[in-house]
Amino acid sequence: MARQLIYGQHAVAALLEGDPAGVQELWLQDGRDDAVSERARDLAARHGISLRAVPRATLDRMLKGARHQGIAVRYRATRATRASDLEQLLAGLGDTALLLVLDGVQDPHNLGACLRSADAAGADAVIVPRRRAVGLTPAVYKAACGATERVPLVTVSNLAEALRRMAKSGVRLIGAGARAGIPYTQAELLGPVAMVLGGEGRGLRRLSAELCDQLIHVPMRSGAESLNVSVAAALCLYEVRRQRARNEAGEGLRGAG
Structure with a gap:
């Protein structure tokens, strides 16, 4: 399965919890300081996932205007069901x-x-x-x-x-x-x-x-x-x-x- 940019609080949290081996990079919007972001940072550190804090405009550009909620990952599934x-x-x-x-x-x-x-x-x-x-x-x-x-x-x-x-x-x-x-x-x-x-x-x-x-x-x-x-x-x-x-x-x- 090709790498994808996955965004949104619930989707990203589920991947970090359920398939961290497939998460290759985590992006958080600058200034995010809430429970979701804190949990994402902890999981990224635990699993050795690269973390980048970026301006909202960067996420907007990467995700072509999608409603990303200030959080996204680069992901490649490790256990796709075929x-x-x-x-x-x-x-x-x-x-x-x-x-x-x-x-x-x-x-x-x-x-x-x-x-x-x-x-x-x-x-x-x-x-x-x-x-x-x-x-x-x-x-x-x-x-x-x-x-x-x-x-x-x-x-x-x-x-x-x-x-x-x-x-x-x-x-x-x-x-x-x-x-x-x-x-x-x-x-x-x-x-x-x-x-x-x-x-x-x-x-x-x-x-x-x-x-x-x-x-x-x-x-x-x-x-x-x-x-x-x-x-x-x-x-x-x-x-x-x-x-x-x-x-x-x-x-x-x-x-x-």
């Missing part, structure tokens, strides 16, 4: 496996938000195609607010084949579309599940939809076009959590009886 890891991922999944599959998301802010939702919902991984989709860009790191260091992002060359491999391993594929199938709260989402969502604009591709075991949608009022993919992903992932929590509570009551 397609070859899909089999290993599937082999390690249990009865409560939860995956998020994104079929062609191209907006870095949407991918970052989906990673945050997957992290919060306890998903095991996010799976994306290599082509016609955004990868791990600096904007994704910033939007993900550290989730990139906690949720594996698995990139596959052939998404349809990856879906078939998931199904063969016992994962149920649940495809979400604007008006497909049944309302998402009516689907049974217990057991190993992969929520499959399409990209901006076109939604879930035909082949991906055909490979799914069930199709669902989030009900909307008449006239509404569709939900943002990151919002739909959050709703679907948390519906899985809600159903599982309710199921566990019911089993607990039966056991107590």
Whole structure:
């Protein structure tokens, strides 16, 4: 993976904590004296990372006007998750496996938000195609607010084949579309599940939809076009959590009886 300039407080903090070996240089805006900066300085010193204090104008120029919050690093991932890891991922999944599959998301802010939702919902991984989709860009790191260091992002060359491999391993594929199938709260989402969502604009591709075991949608009022993919992903992932929590509570009551 090529070196990238990653910026933003949460993104930089997550890299310094989670993958310091990949951080090659840290830049802090002159005059920053807060808890985030102090922690960044400590971690840089601990791991032998070069630290430079620079004027805000320098960061603005380096990052082409991005909202950097006065902190940035030069980073090269040391443990990128690639397609070859899909089999290993599937082999390690249990009865409560939860995956998020994104079929062609191209907006870095949407991918970052989906990673945050997957992290919060306890998903095991996010799976994306290599082509016609955004990868791990600096904007994704910033939007993900550290989730990139906690949720594996698995990139596959052939998404349809990856879906078939998931199904063969016992994962149920649940495809979400604007008006497909049944309302998402009516689907049974217990057991190993992969929520499959399409990209901006076109939604879930035909082949991906055909490979799914069930199709669902989030009900909307008449006239509404569709939900943002990151919002739909959050709703679907948390519906899985809600159903599982309710199921566990019911089993607990039966056991107590």
